[in-house]
Each structure stands twice: as C-alpha cells, then as structure tokens.
Amino acid sequence: MMKKWLIPLGIIVLLGVMLVSGYNNLVTISEGVNGSWSQVQNQLQRRADLIPNLVETVKGYASQEKEVFTAVAEARAKLNGAKTVGDAAQADQALTGALGRLLAISESYPQLKSDANFRALQDELAGTENRIATARMDYNNTVQSYNTKIKTFPTSIYAGIIGFGQRDYFKPNANVNNVPAVKF
Secondary structure, eight states, X not given: OOOTTHHHHHHHHHHHHHHHHHHHHHHHHHHHHHHHHHHHHXXXXXXXXXXXXXXXXXXXXXXXXXXXXXXXXXXXXXXXXXXXXXXXXXXXXXXXXXXXXXXXXXXXXXXXXTOHHXXXXXXXXXXXXXXXXXXXXXXXXXXXXXXXXXXXXXXXXXXXXXXXXOOOOOOOOTTTTSOOOOOO
16 A cells, blocks of 8 residues: 655655756756857957057058047957847947948058058958857857746746846847948
8 A cells, every 4th residue: 555645755855856957957058158158258358469569550551540549449449348148249239330430441451452461350350250140140049048947837937036036139230231431
C-alpha cells in the first residue's frame, strides 16, 4: 500500500527539479545576452581605436576641416562613456554620422583617396562596421530568445521573482534614416 505522503513529496520534488532546471536555463540564456553585448562593445571599441589613426591620416591632408574632427572626437568620447544599451545606440549613431562626414572629406582631397594609409584605414573601418552590424544582430537575437523565454509559461511565473527581467534591444537612433549632411 502506497503511503499518502509520497504523492505530495513526489510533486514537491518534481517542482523543485523543474525550478532548478528553469533557473539554470535562465542563467545560461542571460549570460548569452551578456556575452553578446560584450561582443557589441568589443567591436565598438575596435572602431573607436581605429578612429584616431583615420583622423590623423585625414588631418594631414585636410587640416582646415576642424569641425568634422571635433565632431568625431566628441562622438567617440560619448560612445566610450556609454553606460546603457540605449546610450550606446545613441552615441553610435552620432559617431556614424561624424564618420560619414569625415570620409566624405576624401572627395575634396583626391591625393588623400590615393594614400595607401587612408585606404587601409578606410577598408579596416568598413570591415569593423560590418562586424559591429553582425554583433548587434547577434545581440538582438540573443535578447529575443531570452525575452521570449522569460515571457513564456511556466517560466513567466517565476522568472521575475528570482530576478530575471526583460532586457533591452540595441535600437538605432530614431533618425537613422536621415542621411548626415556633408558641408564644406
């Protein structure tokens, strides 16, 4: 004859196992989000490290374009100081616009376009922009998986209670469709 206390004990053990398994799964996915964000930051830092070399190369040819160089330096500083995903997205957009104006300077300086250092830096920067786009996409995909997990049943019952909340996506600035104006 089965003891009456075995059924409730079995249910409690089963719920405990499910909770521990669910918690471990959330930790794994959350760390995936953190790792993906780290890759975005890594690529943004790579770009920020390349910018001084690009700026110095262009400065040698276009010393009168100080406004553009100042905008690049300020945008780079904001990106390096960004603390949240939203701050990083906004600073990234400002830097992208400033870099667009900087690269446009090469149109006014034909000898700069033919300079091997400038071309190498421009190619490196283009490759970095592609890496950043890929890192952002990977981050957003990881955030989507995580947010979906914490919002679906039965995880939604306990995720918030044990400290797992929704994560922010990396969103471009609202005026991302506005092409930066290049004026000389």
